[in-house]
Amino acid sequence: MTEEEKKGSDFERLLDESVRIHGHLCPGQVLGVRMSMFGLGKAGITDPRGKDRKNIIVYVEIDRCATDAIQSVTGCSLGKRTLKFMDYGKMAATFVNLGKKDPGTNRFRGVRVLAKEESRNTAMNYFPEIKEKYQRQTAAYKVMPDDELFAWREVSVEIPEEDMPGRPLRGLNVKNAESMCRTGERSERKACFYAGPVQGGRITRSCTDGFIFSSQLRFIFFIIHHQYIIVSLTQCS
Numbered sequence: 698m699t700e701e702e703k704k705g706s707d708f709e710r711l712l713d714e715s716v717r718i719h720g721h722l723c724p725g726q727v728l729g730v731r732m733s734m735f736g737l738g739k740a741g742i743t744d745p746r747g748k749d750r751k752n753i754i755v756y757v758e759i760d761r762c763a764t765d766a767i768q769s770v771t772g773c774s775l776g777k778r779t780l781k782f783m784d785y786g787k788m789a790a791t792f793v794n795l796g797k798k799d800p801g802t803n804r805f806r807g808v809r810v811l812a813k814e815e816s817r818n819t820a821m822n823y824f825p826e827i828k829e830k831y832q833r834q835t836a837a838y839k840v841m842p843d844d845e846l847f848a849w850r851e852v853s854v855e856i857p858e859e860d861m862p863g864r865p866l867r868g869l870n871v872k873n874a875e876s877m878c879r880t881g882e883r884s885e886r887k888a889c890f891y892a893g894p895v896q897g898g899r900i901t902r903s904c905t906d907g908f909i910f911s912s913q914l915r916f917i918f919f920i921i922h923h924q925y926i927i928v929s930l931t932q933c934s
Contacts (some may be wrong), residue, residue, distance in 0.1 A: 708734065708839075715769035719762060724820075724831055727838040728788070728846070729766025732810050735843055736792035737771065739808040739851075746772040752796040754805075754856065758785040763812075778862040788812035793854050803855050810849045819845050 712730045716722045742749045755773045757764045760782065767790055773779035793807035813819075820837035827833040838846065 711770050712766075715766040718769050719765040722835060723762050724834040724838055725762025726766045727835055728812055729763030730770055731838065731843075731846060732763065732790060732812065733767050733770035733792075735847055735849070736790060736808050736810040739810070739849060740792040740794045740806075741797065742792065742794055745770070749796075751862070752794055754779050754781065754793045754795060754862070756781045756783055756791040756793070756854070758783050758787040758789045760784070761788070763788060763790075778860075781860070791852060791854060793856070799853065803857060804853045805856055807852050807854050808849055809852045810847050813846060813848055816841065816846050 708730065711734070712722075712727065715726055715730055719726055736755075737743070737745055737753075740753075742753050744750075745753050750772060753771060753773060755767060755771050757767055757780065764782075768774055768780055771780075771792075775782070789809060789811040791807050791809040793805050795805055797806035798804070799806070816838075817834065820834045820841065821830075823837035823840065824833050827836055
């Protein structure tokens, strides 16, 4: 088997697995799998689920179908603290190789890969016999050259110790909250609580800025893989 044939075989295998997890085949799935393969290769990560599994963090910039594919291919996840979601609204991801650290710093080498906006229009030049737009995009994204799909550049990413995979550095007891805030120093300042002591304690950001749900709700339905799960809600008082 030639190198090109092996790459094609790996792609089909990874795509099949991603589609199984995501639930359907779509352009975003193809794009996410190819972006992952491309980014991992450029970052020098050859076995993200095996020997390199502790040497990778991925920053994704959009919460769309491609993100599920990136998680599937890389094995990174929010729960492992190896997948970081940056809500920039861009079809892009940064693949960081933790094995490539700048000496004396918390900076690591990686590669940011961006899906070219014009690739959507370029895809329409492929498979003219396929009339449906998204089916044509799906087929085209499978065969388009990397340079038609992606722009990329090498980057250096600063990752504070408290953002690294592993257990939380400490827990912060906060005033008027229903649970402890698991945090490091950086999260404490920027994400978890609103600055300073409040009547001898500290208050969480969710207490000051509000939750994503209405305080009048007692229950909310989450739909996960077509199953309904009722989750009880509490609020800061």
